[in-house]
Amino acid sequence: MSEPNPSRCTRTLVLAGPALALLATILSLAAGSGLRLLWAVWFCAALWCLLTALPCVLWRGFRHGDWTAFTRYRLPDGRDERFDWLARTGRYAWRRELEEQELHGHDPDFP
DSSP states (O other), X not given: OOOSXXXXXXXXXXXXXXXXHHHHHHHHHHHTOXXXXXXXXXXXXXXXXXXXXXXXXXXXXIIIOOOHHHHSOOOOOXXXXXXXXXXXXXXXXXXXXXXXHHHTTOOTTOO
């Protein structure tokens, strides 16, 4: 049986990196020290999130059978939305349709 939400311990573990980076940022701004190394602190915080969240999600998947973190997102189901998603823009859709008609031997000027 799967758990409804991640545990408080899991959330604390994943968010500990950004919390410490925020604390380091506030302390360095308050102390007036240079901000040169803050990019490294935030990079390490982002890396910490990735390296702790992925094993937690995999643990939930293997231990509890809850794979919703990987299957929650779906592409749009509507035909128009899918067309816009695949075409990336509707601006030149007429040109692609014209090229496809010419490619398959259809004369676009002839009905």
